Amino acid sequence: MFELALKNILFYKGRSLTTFLLTFISATFFVVYVAFLDGSHESMLKNSLKVYTGSMQIYQKDYRDEGGYDYLIYDNKKIFDILENVDGVYAYTSRLETYGIASSKSESSAMMISGVDFKKESKISELKNALVDGVYQSTQNCLYMGQDLAKKLDVYLQSEVSFVGNAIDYSFAADIFKVCGIFKTGMYEFDSSSAFLNREYFDDLFYSHNTSSYIAVTVDDLSQNDYLAQTISKKLPKDIRLYTWQELMSEMVEAMKVDSIFGYISISLLFFVIFFVILIYGFINISARIKEFGTLKSIGISDSQIDKLLFLEVFIITMVALSLSAIIGGYCAYYFEINPIVMEGMSEMYKDYGIISDEIPTVFDLFTIFWNLSVILFLNLLSVLYPIYYVRKFSPIEAMRHV
Amino acid sequence: MRYLIIISLFLSSVFASEADDIIKKLDNNMRGESVYMKISMNIKSLRHERTIKMQTWSKGKDKSFVKITYPPRERGITFLSLDNEMYNYIPKIERTIKIPPSMMLQNWMGSDISNDDMVKQSSIVDDYDAKIIKKDGSIVTIELTAKENAPVVWGKIISKIDTTHYTGVEDTFYDEYGEKIRIFSYGDVKKFGKYYIPTVWKIQPVSKKNNLTTMIVEDAKYDEEISDQYFKKSALKRFSR
Numbered sequence: 001m002f003e004l005a006l007k008n009i010l011f012y013k014g015r016s017l018t019t020f021l022l023t024f025i026s027a028t029f030f031v032v033y034v035a036f037l038d039g040s041h042e043s044m045l046k047n048s049l050k051v052y053t054g055s056m057q058i059y060q061k062d063y064r065d066e067g068g069y070d071y072l073i074y075d076n077k078k079i080f081d082i083l084e085n086v087d088g089v090y091a092y093t094s095r096l097e098t099y100g101i102a103s104s105k106s107e108s109s110a111m112m113i114s115g116v117d118f119k120k121e122s123k124i125s126e127l128k129n130a131l132v133d134g135v136y137q138s139t140q141n142c143l144y145m146g147q148d149l150a151k152k153l154d155v156y157l158q159s160e161v162s163f164v165g166n167a168i169d170y171s172f173a174a175d176i177f178k179v180c181g182i183f184k185t186g187m188y189e190f191d192s193s194s195a196f197l198n199r200e201y202f203d204d205l206f207y208s209h210n211t212s213s214y215i216a217v218t219v220d221d222l223s224q225n226d227y228l229a230q231t232i233s234k235k236l237p238k239d240i241r242l243y244t245w246q247e248l249m250s251e252m253v254e255a256m257k258v259d260s261i262f263g264y265i266s267i268s269l270l271f272f273v274i275f276f277v278i279l280i281y282g283f284i285n286i287s288a289r290i291k292e293f294g295t296l297k298s299i300g301i302s303d304s305q306i307d308k309l310l311f312l313e314v315f316i317i318t319m320v321a322l323s324l325s326a327i328i329g330g331y332c333a334y335y336f337e338i339n340p341i342v343m344e345g346m347s348e349m350y351k352d353y354g355i356i357s358d359e360i361p362t363v364f365d366l367f368t369i370f371w372n373l374s375v376i377l378f379l380n381l382l383s384v385l386y387p388i389y390y391v392r393k394f395s396p397i398e399a400m401r402h403v
Numbered sequence: 404m405r406y407l408i409i410i411s412l413f414l415s416s417v418f419a420s421e422a423d424d425i426i427k428k429l430d431n432n433m434r435g436e437s438v439y440m441k442i443s444m445n446i447k448s449l450r451h452e453r454t455i456k457m458q459t460w461s462k463g464k465d466k467s468f469v470k471i472t473y474p475p476r477e478r479g480i481t482f483l484s485l486d487n488e489m490y491n492y493i494p495k496i497e498r499t500i501k502i503p504p505s506m507m508l509q510n511w512m513g514s515d516i517s518n519d520d521m522v523k524q525s526s527i528v529d530d531y532d533a534k535i536i537k538k539d540g541s542i543v544t545i546e547l548t549a550k551e552n553a554p555v556v557w558g559k560i561i562s563k564i565d566t567t568h569y570t571g572v573e574d575t576f577y578d579e580y581g582e583k584i585r586i587f588s589y590g591d592v593k594k595f596g597k598y599y600i601p602t603v604w605k606i607q608p609v610s611k612k613n614n615l616t617t618m619i620v621e622d623a624k625y626d627e628e629i630s631d632q633y634f635k636k637s638a639l640k641r642f643s644r
Binding site: 172 | 491495500509510613
């Protein structure tokens with residue numbers, strides 16, 4: 001049966017070539033498309049994690065729900081000691097975030113001021129790379145301020161900004177800062193409300209020694225993040241909770257899922273067209289071979305054997321095309337994962353959307369390639385069902401007389 | 404049926420008018436023509452407790468001046484509420500700051516009252532429709548519903564008032580969705596001049612069971628001459644010392 005199928009494939013070159021090319025092109029396109037789709041999502045996510053979030057964050061329970069100074073971590077050192085002894089943790093740092101009123105000579109605005117360790121922060125976040133003017137690692141009462149906040153307050157480097165807020169015992173905390181650095185991450189909300197102050201000065205002003213809103217952590221290998229999160233969680237005190245980036249950025253994860261679904265819907269329209277082209281070509285080919293099937297039936301070949309023959313023909317063509325697609329599509333996905341396409345100026349153009357890199361990478365994942373190709377195989381096998389049904393309607397005599 | 408409708412309309416207008424009258428009397432008791440108070444405020448939360456002492460001067464509905472006198476670290480901080488706007492002077496940095504609208508719902512001095520509460524005290528009379536919903540001896544329960552388009556935070560306030568001297572017993576604040584947010588309870592009514600006011604005010608946010616702000620009126624002087632100088636922006640620095 002296999003040999004007969006092979007002979008038929010070679011004999012009906014037009015149909016075979018059309019099916020082969022359509023299958024090959026659509027499968028290769030599908031593999032590369034999905035690799036870029038996943039790649040762009042992963043890249044956006046990594047950008048976001050890199051900018052400020054880190055791959056996990058540790059909080060006092062209820063801080064994220066209730067907020068406020070009553071739910072701060074009041075013993076950073078205890079958590080640091082735990083993190084220090086976990087393999088796979090790349091870096092960690094504590095941050096204390098509080099809100100207050102920032103005022104320049106002419107403008108006032110709500111401001112989130114964060115006390116950070118600038119050295120540690122540079123290992124965890126992109127704040128250092130987001131510097132657009134002045135200096136990153138400020139000392140004393142120097143502020144590292146978001147560009148949009150600086151615009152809102154109408155301040156520049158060396159301008160004075162007064163701040164009024166609450167220390168962590170809820171007493172008044174007020175000071176006059178100097179703008180020493182201006183950053184832009186591209187996340188407008190962040191850039192228009194945030195400013196950073198070195199931790200020592202911050203702690204003296206806000207009485208926040210050894211205290212933090214949360215501790216941000218990054219890991220060596222993001223794929224090990226869930227495992228490490230479990231390991232660390234087990235070691236943390238009961239009133240402390242760890243959140244992974246998936247939990248911290250659940251809205252973004254959901255948005256990407258929706259984007260993927262729309263991406264698949266768009267490409268499924270293409271498959272719909274290709275499916276019908278293959279179906280029509282197959283049907284025309286089989287219609288022209290009715291006499292042949294009549295002869296086969298008259299010499300005792302059963303309907304199910306003819307079904308098998310037709311399935312085999314499509315299966316062989318599809319498998320050859322998919323093998324080639326797997327190699328070429330897979331290679332493209334692999335190549336562009338290592339050597340992402342670089343579009344100069346893209347990050348500058350799309351900085352407002354949180355894109356901080358000019359690279360468009362792909363994701364090379366064998367399982368993804370396997371399911372991509374399986375979808376095409378399934379569609380091709382589906383396309384042979386109607387021709388089989390059509391052939392089955394003829395008796396051997398009717399088939400032999402078919403013109 | 405027609406008479407029933409007329410009677411119920413008449414009764415509701417009588418109750419509304421009576422409710423307005425009670426609220427105005429209560430407001431007048433709290434405010435007088437002018438009032439100077441010494442207040443001590445104790446703020447408790449899950450982890451912290453602190454006490455602030457202050458002096459306040461107010462005149463009419465739209466002008467009030469507050470000066471913090473204790474603790475020493477915060478002594479001399481002043482606040483001025485003027486026509487629904489709020490200014491703050493901090494001696495440490497020698498700056499006067501106008502509280503921006505985005506910060507008006509922030510807690511005032513870490514307590515359970517907001518900056519907005521400080522400014523919009525007068526709006527209970529102007530921005531809410533009052534209706535009596537219960538009478539129990541001298542205690543009258545009034546429902547205050549925010550007027551359409553009124554620039555207020557609370558959707559509804561249920562106010563229990565002792566009509567003996569027109570003093571507040573309890574105010575329950577609801578947001579625009581009808582959810583209970585906080586309760587003010589008042590006690591220890593004392594007479595100052597011709598006015599009666601509760602001298603202990605307790606503020607309990609519903610969602611934060613560990614929080615409690617207690618304000619004690621230590622002294623009050625009504626209808627004495629208060630200089631208009633207190634209600635100018637320059638007063639923030641001038642009277643800070």
